[in-house]
Amino acid sequence: MYKTSVGSTVYTFDSLKDLMAKASPARSGDDLAGISARCMEERVAAQMALADLPLKAFLEEPLVPYEKDEVTRLIFDSHDQEAFSHISSLTVGDFRNYILHENTTNEVLAAIAPGIMPEMAAAVSKIMRNQDLILAAKKCRVVTKFRNTIGLPGRLSVRLQPNHPTDDLKGIAASIIDGLMYGSGDAVIGINPASDSIPALSKLNYMLDDIIHRYEIPTQSCVLTHVTNSLEMMEKGIPVDLVFQSIAGTEDANSGFGVSLKVLDEAYEAALQLKRGTVGENVMYFETGQGSALSAEAHFGVDQQTCEARAYAVARRYKPLLVNTVVGFIGPEYLYDGKQIIRAGLEDHFCGKLMGVPMGCDVCYTNHAEADQDDMDTLLTLLVAAGVNFIMGVPGADDIMLNYQSTSFHDALYARQVFGVKHAPEFAEWLSKIRIINQNGFLSHHAKSPLIGIGNF
Amino acid sequence: MNESPQIPAGSVFEEDNWRELKRFTDARIALGHTGASLPTKEMLKFSLSHASARDSVHMPFEKERIAGELEGLGFSTIQVNSQATNRQTYLTRPDLGRLLSASSGMLLADLPKNAHDLTVVVADGLSSKAVHRNAIPMIQHMLGYLAQLKFRLSPVVIAEQARVGLGDAVGEIIKSTFVAILIGERPGLSSPDSLSVYLTYKPHTGRLESERNCISNIRPEGLSYEKAAFKLAWLLEHASLRQCTGIELKDNSDDPETFQMIRPNEQIEAKLR
Numbered sequence: 001m002y003k004t005s006v007g008s009t010v011y012t013f014d015s016l017k018d019l020m021a022k023a024s025p026a027r028s029g030d031d032l033a034g035i036s037a038r039c040m041e042e043r044v045a046a047q048m049a050l051a052d053l054p055l056k057a058f059l060e061e062p063l064v065p066y067e068k069d070e071v072t073r074l075i076f077d078s079h080d081q082e083a084f085s086h087i088s089s090l091t092v093g094d095f096r097n098y099i100l101h102e103n104t105t106n107e108v109l110a111a112i113a114p115g116i117m118p119e120m121a122a123a124v125s126k127i128m129r130n131q132d133l134i135l136a137a138k139k140c141r142v143v144t145k146f147r148n149t150i151g152l153p154g155r156l157s158v159r160l161q162p163n164h165p166t167d168d169l170k171g172i173a174a175s176i177i178d179g180l181m182y183g184s185g186d187a188v189i190g191i192n193p194a195s196d197s198i199p200a201l202s203k204l205n206y207m208l209d210d211i212i213h214r215y216e217i218p219t220q221s222c223v224l225t226h227v228t229n230s231l232e233m234m235e236k237g238i239p240v241d242l243v244f245q246s247i248a249g250t251e252d253a254n255s256g257f258g259v260s261l262k263v264l265d266e267a268y269e270a271a272l273q274l275k276r277g278t279v280g281e282n283v284m285y286f287e288t289g290q291g292s293a294l295s296a297e298a299h300f301g302v303d304q305q306t307c308e309a310r311a312y313a314v315a316r317r318y319k320p321l322l323v324n325t326v327v328g329f330i331g332p333e334y335l336y337d338g339k340q341i342i343r344a345g346l347e348d349h350f351c352g353k354l355m356g357v358p359m360g361c362d363v364c365y366t367n368h369a370e371a372d373q374d375d376m377d378t379l380l381t382l383l384v385a386a387g388v389n390f391i392m393g394v395p396g397a398d399d400i401m402l403n404y405q406s407t408s409f410h411d412a413l414y415a416r417q418v419f420g421v422k423h424a425p426e427f428a429e430w431l432s433k434i435r436i437i438n439q440n441g442f443l444s445h446h447a448k449s450p451l452i453g454i455g456n457f
Numbered sequence: 458m459n460e461s462p463q464i465p466a467g468s469v470f471e472e473d474n475w476r477e478l479k480r481f482t483d484a485r486i487a488l489g490h491t492g493a494s495l496p497t498k499e500m501l502k503f504s505l506s507h508a509s510a511r512d513s514v515h516m517p518f519e520k521e522r523i524a525g526e527l528e529g530l531g532f533s534t535i536q537v538n539s540q541a542t543n544r545q546t547y548l549t550r551p552d553l554g555r556l557l558s559a560s561s562g563m564l565l566a567d568l569p570k571n572a573h574d575l576t577v578v579v580a581d582g583l584s585s586k587a588v589h590r591n592a593i594p595m596i597q598h599m600l601g602y603l604a605q606l607k608f609r610l611s612p613v614v615i616a617e618q619a620r621v622g623l624g625d626a627v628g629e630i631i632k633s634t635f636v637a638i639l640i641g642e643r644p645g646l647s648s649p650d651s652l653s654v655y656l657t658y659k660p661h662t663g664r665l666e667s668e669r670n671c672i673s674n675i676r677p678e679g680l681s682y683e684k685a686a687f688k689l690a691w692l693l694e695h696a697s698l699r700q701c702t703g704i705e706l707k708d709n710s711d712d713p714e715t716f717q718m719i720r721p722n723e724q725i726e727a728k729l730r
Binding site: 028031032162163164165168170171172173174175177178181182331332333336366367368372373394395396397398400403404405408410413414416417443 | 471473475478479481482483484485486487488490492493494495499503504506507510511513514548549550551552583643644645646647648649
């Protein structure tokens with residue numbers, strides 16, 4: 001039992017997960033689950049009680065039962081006591097003070113990351129304002145490598161997302177050319193396929209492999225299909241760079257996605273064996289998003305932001321190249337409007353980075369959410385200020401296969417111009433060699449580019 | 458010395474020299490740029506698409522008009538509501554969109570039970586625009602097939618603030634063998650008015666999404682009414698024979714051998730009744 005008095009009113013919270021849920025900044029998903037604070041004063045009272053809670057409390061009271069959930073077992077069994085010892089005396093409130101303190105540098109945060117359980121990251125984020133989430137995330141640097149280096153200071157990478165509703169190869173190639181000509185694609189060239197059949201998926205992998213090798217592009221490809229499909233393709237010798245999977249923060253929610261730690265272990269080992277990376281061995285690409293555990297009815301009464309942070313514990317086991325929170329895709333019953341989407345994007349990015357996960361964000365929304373391009377501009381700007389590793393690049397921000405709006409190749413250029421952030425170094429060198437960008441880093445489309453020939457598929 | 462502001466000769470934005478690739482995809486490629494930004498024309502085109510999509514979500518559902526047109530086709534109709542009383546509640550509480558209001562439940566309870574093979578539900582879903590535009594023509598294209606299948610139809614149910622699952626609640630009360638719910642899809646930027654049909658065998662509350670078959674993107678620019686109506690008839694025929702819908706009933710209606718072949722036969726009637 002936790003309590004806070006406000007004047008003559010005493011607010012009580014009957015468990016740690018109740019306290020966490022009530023302390024969460026407002027969002028429709030927690031209302032839908034019936035676990036959110038009943039009034040604004042109760043929310044702040046919960047935040048005050050949470051601020052007084054020792055971080056150690058999370059080691060004593062699992063929010064999702066250890067016996068019932070393999071993600072909880074992963075979190076507890078892999079918890080690094082040595083790393084935690086540096087912060088083990090702190091309360092959640094002092095953890096916020098500590099993170100924001102000028103002496104707490106990137107190196108310090110990197111050293112304690114393995115000691116930070118997702119619930120601790122989620123708890124401290126609940127008592128941080130947007131500017132805290134930005135400032136703290138900006139200090140965390142998580143650098144990963146496959147054929148290039150992602151996440152270095154002063155850099156921003158972009159996933160080129162050339163989706164097509166029928167997986168038409170020429171249609172996909174046209175969007176790839178468009179993206180490359182706008183300097184996108186250093187995080188990954190990643191297709192969400194419409195098809196689920198191995199022959200169709202294999203064709204996409206062959207095409208991406210061919211483009212990357214023919215034009216010697218220092219980047220990686222990914223076909224975002226179920227991990228078992230990728231396993232089957234790897235067994236058949238189809239060229240698979242990164243293995244993709246959607247993941248969530250509880251075992252049951254992961255089973256809803258048709259995965260378990262065992263299957264992910266197997267895929268990770270298989271991808272490592274291929275040794276397709278040239279500068280590093282980060283071979284996994286995960287996507288997450290608040291609300292997935294609730295939507296699978298697998299949330300155990302835990303708030304959606306904490307469930308999301310738990311997904312990063314799953315991700316971190318596999319030293320991924322990229323982890324992408326697809327923040328506004330799920331719809332208004334989980335994140336109602338631009339304000340909630342913006343807050344969630346910043347929380348996810350911060351929690352992931354604090355835990356040592358290479359976070360990117362699909363800054364996005366659907367047409368039934370109360371959001372528009374202005375909200376996306378705001379979130380994009382805030383995330384780049386926070387040092388996000390990568391964003392999406394979708395032609396004109398309109399994904400014609402998944403029917404939602406993300407960020408565009410132009411949006412990435414906007415961020416580069418405002419913040420001076422550069423491409424991954426290997427990719428920047430290639431762009432300059434192939435004369436897509438000039439010495440000032442601006443687009444240079446005057447010469448007829450050999451890339452346009454990619455269309456001959 | 459200050460440079461005087463100069464307007465560049467010709468266009469004030471840069472065109473992309475791969476515009477010919479636009480023929481391969483509907484994606485918004487080769488938009489050109491001014492500095493890093495979208496040219497004005499493309500920026501406003503996007504705004505217009507988003508406005509259309511938003512309007513389809515929030516446009517009031519013209520159920521009287523739909524009812525009038527259905528009655529013109531010879532159908533009787535019943536109008537019902539979900540427990541989501543307005544659009545905001547509908548958007549944030551999908552659970553309420555799956556439940557019938559108390560008065561709607563009573564209205565349906567007056568119908569004879571176990572007397573119908575199929576109940577068609579016309580529901581606003583996330584795009585009233587899709588329903589206004591596509592529901593009536595879709596039903597017109599279904600008429601011939603339904604006669605061929607000799608299905609006994611209940612009155613058409615017109616449902617407001619409805620999710621797909623509301624069909625289960627309707628079917629459970631009427632005790633129809635099948636519910637086919639025609640519902641507005643979540644609008645895409647380039648497709649603000651797509652209709653879907655979800656078919657459920659022996660509908661009842663708690664049916665899983667995996668126990669339905671779905672036909673999506675029904676609109677003149679997507680899946681035509683002719684093709685969609687055939688697909689639905691094919692599914693109805695095979696679902697009757699196999700007595701299931703969902704993942705166990707694989708949609709092979711695109712197989713050329715089955716093209717336009719719906720067999721009204723005694724076997725179906727025997728299975729149904």
